[in-house]
Amino acid sequence: MQTRHVTTPFGRRPMTLALVKGQLAIADSHPGGRVEKWKVFRDVCEARERFGLQDRALAVLDALLTFYPEPQLDGEHGLVVFPSNAQLSIRAHGITESTLRRQLGALVDAGLIQRRDSPNGKRYAYRNRDGEIEQAYGFDLSPLLARATELAVLAQDVAAERMRFRRAKEALTICRRDVRKLITAAIEEGALGNWGNIETMYVVILGRLPRYPDRIQVEAALDEMELLREDVLNLLEMQLNTENMHGNAVQNDRHIQNSKSESIYELEPSSNQEQGESLPEEQQAASVKPAQAKAKAKARLEPIKSFPLGMVLRACPQIVDYGPGGSISHWRELMTAAVVVRSMLGVSPSAYEEACDAMGPENAAVAMACILERSNFINSAGGYLRDLTRRSERGEFSLGPMLISLLKATGEGVRRAG
Structure with a gap:
């Protein structure tokens, strides 16, 4: 069993207050139960950007976990592994010793492992007659067990953030396409509007985006592009409504003319009025009122x-x-x-x-x-x-x-x- 107290690093490696704080937090956490070690490793891989870890650091952590014999991390059976640098380098896909030391330091700084250095800086363990480890010096995996829940939540948050970022980029791509094609169609078909200024605004919005934007920058550009798309659609809709209204007015005029023609020459019975005589005023009023009522009713049935x-x-x-x-x-x-x-x-x-x-x-x-x-x-x-x-x-x-x-x-x- 490893001791539950603060240990200082061997040799010229300095001790920092951050290391003291991390060791005390792990010592006071008293993690209970067990956790599947490869599940914790996957959570660390998902959230590695939050810890500022490189791919090499994950390879080293993977190698350290292979030296823990059990599939689950269990604090009751000790969580210190003590491989040599040569063994670690082999299982970490042959990385150099200098890179290995640098990535081990990154894992310690991230609070994912802790050093348990021996008096001479070597990594080894004392076993009893039954072969059980009584004291071990090397790398302590206790932080992975103590922070398992935190790492799982962090991994979910990173995955959700990645999903939001991807959807924002997809939405911006679609909105860019809409605005670009609407402007092109309006210019080619001669729609009314200051399309030169609108196209300039389109270019300015995209010009603000850096080469590798983050989610906040993409969402800001998306908001501006959606407003521009709304303005373009409003201009086109107003013009289409105006054209439809003018077209309907022309059709109504033609319909009225045709109706008058039919009422004079086809629907009226033969009489003296066919020779040019006018109708009495009472008959004219009677024929006009139903037409006005019908037109008014039609106008109410078709609101603007x-x-x-x-x-x-x-x-x-x-x-x-x-x-x-x-x-x-x-x-x-x-x-x-x-x-x-x-x-x-x-x-x-x-x-x-x-x-x-x-x-x-x-x-x-x-x-x-x-x-x-x-x-x-x-x-x-x-x-x-x-x-x-x-x-x-x-x-x-x-x-x-x-x-x-x-x-x-x-x-x-x-x-x-x-």
């Missing part, structure tokens, strides 16, 4: 598509002050803030309700946010909202141009791109 919340808040930053707790994180909070702004600007509940019916509650809230931003230039917020509602029912109003105008007015587009 909501825009991304992040873009709305960048275009209308003042609305954030009226959100719950002075912040807005989702659409429900935006609609709550819009009700507060409606009351503050003197918009009647009926006017706001009509806007919600015509546009949808989300878009009505966006419209209120836009009115708040331009309140200095609007004499009557209620009248302005009613006008937007009427134009929306006729299919003549889109939130896209208004939001783009506000983004340009606040300088958000320039700031995000440059």
